Amino acid sequence: MSSSIGVRRLQPYLFFYPSLILVAAVSFVPLFYALRQSVHSADYLQTGGFVGIANYVELLRHGGGLADIGRSIVFVLGSLALTMPLGIGLALLLDRPMRFRAILRTVLMLPWIVSQLVTGLLWTWLYDGRVGPISHLLKQVGVNIAGPLTDTQWALPSLMVTNTWHSYPLVMVFTLAALQTIPAEVREAARIDAGSAWRRFRHVTLPLIRSTVLVALVLTTLHTFNTVTTVLIMTGGGPAEATQVLALRVFKEGFQFYRQEVAATAAVVIFGLNILFSIAYIRVLRADRG
Amino acid sequence: MARRGTARIGDYAAYAFLLLACAFVLVPLAWGLSTSFKAPQDVFASPPQWIPATIELGNYSRGLFAPRFMRYILNSALVVAGALVLSVALAVHAAYAVSRFQFRFKEALLFVIWSTVMIPGVSIIVPLYLMAVDIGIYDTLFVVIVAYSAWLVPTLIWLLRGFIDTIPTELEESAFVDGCGRLKTFYVVVLPLLRPGLAAAGVLVFVTIWNDFLLAFALTLRDENRLLQVGLYSFVTELGIEWGPLMAATIGSTIPVIVAFALLQRSFIQGLTGGAVKG
Numbered sequence: 231m232s233s234s235i236g237v238r239r240l241q242p243y244l245f246f247y248p249s250l251i252l253v254a255a256v257s258f259v260p261l262f263y264a265l266r267q268s269v270h271s272a273d274y275l276q277t278g279g280f281v282g283i284a285n286y287v288e289l290l291r292h293g294g295g296l297a298d299i300g301r302s303i304v305f306v307l308g309s310l311a312l313t314m315p316l317g318i319g320l321a322l323l324l325d326r327p328m329r330f331r332a333i334l335r336t337v338l339m340l341p342w343i344v345s346q347l348v349t350g351l352l353w354t355w356l357y358d359g360r361v362g363p364i365s366h367l368l369k370q371v372g373v374n375i376a377g378p379l380t381d382t383q384w385a386l387p388s389l390m391v392t393n394t395w396h397s398y399p400l401v402m403v404f405t406l407a408a409l410q411t412i413p414a415e416v417r418e419a420a421r422i423d424a425g426s427a428w429r430r431f432r433h434v435t436l437p438l439i440r441s442t443v444l445v446a447l448v449l450t451t452l453h454t455f456n457t458v459t460t461v462l463i464m465t466g467g468g469p470a471e472a473t474q475v476l477a478l479r480v481f482k483e484g485f486q487f488y489r490q491e492v493a494a495t496a497a498v499v500i501f502g503l504n505i506l507f508s509i510a511y512i513r514v515l516r517a518d519r520g
Numbered sequence: 521m522a523r524r525g526t527a528r529i530g531d532y533a534a535y536a537f538l539l540l541a542c543a544f545v546l547v548p549l550a551w552g553l554s555t556s557f558k559a560p561q562d563v564f565a566s567p568p569q570w571i572p573a574t575i576e577l578g579n580y581s582r583g584l585f586a587p588r589f590m591r592y593i594l595n596s597a598l599v600v601a602g603a604l605v606l607s608v609a610l611a612v613h614a615a616y617a618v619s620r621f622q623f624r625f626k627e628a629l630l631f632v633i634w635s636t637v638m639i640p641g642v643s644i645i646v647p648l649y650l651m652a653v654d655i656g657i658y659d660t661l662f663v664v665i666v667a668y669s670a671w672l673v674p675t676l677i678w679l680l681r682g683f684i685d686t687i688p689t690e691l692e693e694s695a696f697v698d699g700c701g702r703l704k705t706f707y708v709v710v711l712p713l714l715r716p717g718l719a720a721a722g723v724l725v726f727v728t729i730w731n732d733f734l735l736a737f738a739l740t741l742r743d744e745n746r747l748l749q750v751g752l753y754s755f756v757t758e759l760g761i762e763w764g765p766l767m768a769a770t771i772g773s774t775i776p777v778i779v780a781f782a783l784l785q786r787s788f789i790q791g792l793t794g795g796a797v798k799g
Contacts, residue, residue: 241702242626245617249610249673250629256670257636260647267647320541323534336782337542340549342792343777345731347749351756351770352548355555355763363551363568395544403789407797427530445796456640459733463753477642484646485738497643504640 261501267494277490285495293492295499298476301386302455305475308390309397309454314447316394317401322431324402325409335406342399350463353392354379357464379465382472389461389473393454400453401446408442409435441515448511452504476500549771556580556767563763576764583755583765584772591744592751593773599664599736599747600729607669608721611676612714616706618677619684620692633674641671645738652739659741667739668729676721679795683717684710716787717795723784724791730777748773 268285271278289295324335341349359365359377368375375381378388412435420434436443458477461467467474467482476496484493550570555563559576562569583589617623618630648667652658687710695705733749740746746754752773755766781788789797 263647
C-alpha cells in the first residue's frame with residue numbers, strides 16, 4: 231500500500247522528467263558548450279586556454295563578422311518587406327466566400343512543406359545563368375548578367391525572393407486563422423461604415439489581427455535570420471561574399487574550415503541576436519496590448 | 521448597380537492576383553518536374569523548354585530509384601519512425617502531467633523546456649557534433665533519432681497539452697470511481713481521445729525530419745547513414761551535377777509530403793503551427 235502511494239507521489243515526476251532531461255541534454259548542454267568554447271582558444275577539436283573576449287573581437291573586427299551581421303539584417307529586412315505584405319494580402323483575398331477557395335488555399339500553402347534544401351535546389355535551377363527561364367527572361371528585357379546568383383548585385387535580392395517563396399505561407403496561415411476569428415457582425419458593420427477597403431483594413435481589420443501578425447513577423451524574422459540551408463545550396467555565400475550571412479558563417483567555420491572557436495563565437499552571437507529580436511518584439515506586443 | 525459592378529471588378533482582380541500567386545508557387549516546381557523528364561541534350565536547350573521534347577524516364581531510375589538514394593529514403597523513414605516513438609511517448613506523458621498534475625517548480629520547469637524553442641539549430645549544431653564524437657555515438661542513426669526527438673519534444677508538449685486541456689476531467693474521474701488507477705486511466709481513457717492531437721504530432725515529426733538538412737548533416741558522415749536531404753546535398757557536392765536525375769530525386773522525394781499534405785491538411789496546419797492555429 232505504502233509503495234503504491236509512493237508511486238502516486240512520484241507520478242508527476244515520472245511523467246515529466248524524462249522529457250526535461252532529454253531536452254536539457256540536447257539543447258542546453260550544447261549551448262553552454264558553445265558559450266564556453268567562445269571564450270577559449272581551440273586546437274583542432276580540442277578546447278584550449280581561456281582567452282576572454284578575444285574570439286569575439288577577432289570575429290567582429292577582423293573576421294568580417296560585422297559585415298556578415300549586416301548582410302543577415304539586409305536579408306531579413308528585404309525578406310520581410312516581401313513576405314509580410316504577400317502573406318497578409320493573400321490571406322485577406324482568401325478570407326471570403328469564393329469558388330475554388332479550398333484548392334487555391336492548398337496550392338498557396340505548398341511551399342511551406344517543401345524543404346529548405348529542395349527550395350534551394352529548385353530555385354538554383356530556375357535561376358541558372360545558361361538555361362534557366364529567369365535568366366532567359368532577363369536577357370529578353372535587356373538585362374545582361376551572367377546569372378541572378380552569380381552577379382554580386384543580384385545574388386542577395388534573388389535569395390530574398392526564394393526565401394519569400396518559402397516563408398510567406400506561414401504568415402498567410404496565421405493571418406487567415408486570425409481573420410476567421412473576427413465576428414460576422416464586426417465585418418458587416420465595417421463593410422457599411424468604414425468606406426474604402428483600405429480604410430476598412432487599416433482601422434478595423436488590422437487592429438484585430440495585429441498580435442497574430444506580430445507573432446508571424448517574429449517567426450519569419452528568426453527563421454530568415456537563422457537560415458543556413460537555402461543560402462548554402464544556392465550560393466555558398468558567394469559571389470565574392472555577397473551573400474555571406476552570419477548563420478552560414480557558423481556552418482562554414484564548423485564544417486568546412488574546422489575553426490571551432492570561430493564557429494562557437496558566431497553561434498553565440500546568433501543566439502544573442504535571436505533573444506534580442508524576440509525581446510524587442512515582445513515589448514512591442516505588450517505595449518500594443520497594454 | 522454601380523456597387524455590384526465594382527464588386528465584380530474586385531472579384532476579378534482578386535482572382536487574378538491569387539492566380540498570379542499560384543503561378544509564383546508552381547513555376548519552380550514545374551520547372552523541376554519538367555527537367556526530371558528531360559533527356560540530357562534537352563536539359564540545356566535554349567530557349568528553355570517547358571515541355572520536354574522526349575520523355576526520359578531514366579532520370580528516375582538513376583536519381584530517385586538509385587539504390588543509394590533509396591537507402592537515404594529508408595534511413596529517413598527509420599529515423600522518423602524512431603523519433604516518432606521516442607518523442608511522442610515522452611511528450612504525451614509530460615503534457616498529461618502539465619495538464620493534470622501539480623508538482624514542485626512546474627511552471628519554472630515548463631518554462632525551461634519551452635524556452636529551448638528559442639535556441640536556433642544553427643547555434644548548437646557544432647557543439648552537438650563535438651559532443652556526439654566525444655561520447656562515441658557520432659555517425660549513427662541512434663544519435664540522429666535522439667537529437668531530433670529532443671528538438672521536437674517542447675513543441676509536442678505544447679501541442680498535446682492544448683488537446684488534453686480540452687478533454688473534460690469528468691471522464692477520468694468516473695474512471696477513478698470505477699477503480700481505474702491514474703496510469704490505466706491515462707492509457708485507456710485519455711489516449712484514445714487524443715487521436716487528432718497525435719495525428720498533428722505525427723505530422724510535425726514526419727515533416728521536420730523528412731525536410732531537415734542541418735542536424736542530420738552535422739551528426740552523420742558515412743554514406744550509409746545519410747538522411748534524405750543530406751543525400752540530395754551530396755548529389756550536388758560530390759558528383760558533377762546532373763540536373764535530370766537530381767530533379768527526379770528532388771521532386772520524387774517531395775511528393776510524399778505533398779500527398780500527405782493534401783490528405784491531412786487539418787493535422788498539418790495544427791502540427792506545423794504547434795497547435796497555435798486550429799486548422
